Amino acid sequence: MERINAYSWIILAITISLYPPPAHACTCAAEPAIIEAAELAQIVFLGTPSTDIGDRLSSFFYRFRGQGRRLYQFSVAEPLKGKMTSTVNVVTGLGGGDCGLDLVRGTLYLIYAWRDQKTGLLYTDVCSRSNLAGVAVDEIKQLRAKRGKW
Numbered sequence: 001m002e003r004i005n006a007y008s009w010i011i012l013a014i015t016i017s018l019y020p021p022p023a024h025a026c027t028c029a030a031e032p033a034i035i036e037a038a039e040l041a042q043i044v045f046l047g048t049p050s051t052d053i054g055d056r057l058s059s060f061f062y063r064f065r066g067q068g069r070r071l072y073q074f075s076v077a078e079p080l081k082g083k084m085t086s087t088v089n090v091v092t093g094l095g096g097g098d099c100g101l102d103l104v105r106g107t108l109y110l111i112y113a114w115r116d117q118k119t120g121l122l123y124t125d126v127c128s129r130s131n132l133a134g135v136a137v138d139e140i141k142q143l144r145a146k147r148g149k150w
Contacts, residue, residue, distance in 0.1 A: 042115045043122065047077055047108070048108050052072055070092055091116075110130060113130075
């Protein structure tokens with residue numbers, strides 16, 4: 001009888017571990033206007049992600065549970081708002097349902113980032129208006145016109 005009970009526990013443990021975590025879709029409020037999004041962000045810049053630094057939260061367990069994060073180092077091509085160095089580290093989700101940006105190294109992006117008060121890290125996501133620079137040409141023109149007036 002104890003042997004059957006042990007097998008039942010093993011089967012239950014395997015079943016639970018294989019059961020996928022609940023899916024969460026990324027839901028953004030209405031996209032903010034360009035100037036409003038820039039005012040909400042601590043920094044706005046054109047930059048290229050050169051390195052996916054990763055971080056402690058990107059372990060297999062967190063990725064499996066949909067809670068991972070990516071930490072990218074950007075080479076800043078043009079600051080549009082805020083003070084920054086030539087490289088900036090920005091955190092985003094893994095992409096998909098967590099609203100993280102799926103960034104491609106070596107590609108130019110327009111990034112709106114805000115600083116988390118608890119961690120001190122800069123964050124961005126798909127809800128912030130961050131996008132490929134080639135898609136945001138008119139947006140970049142508007143931001144350049146406001147540069148220095150924040």
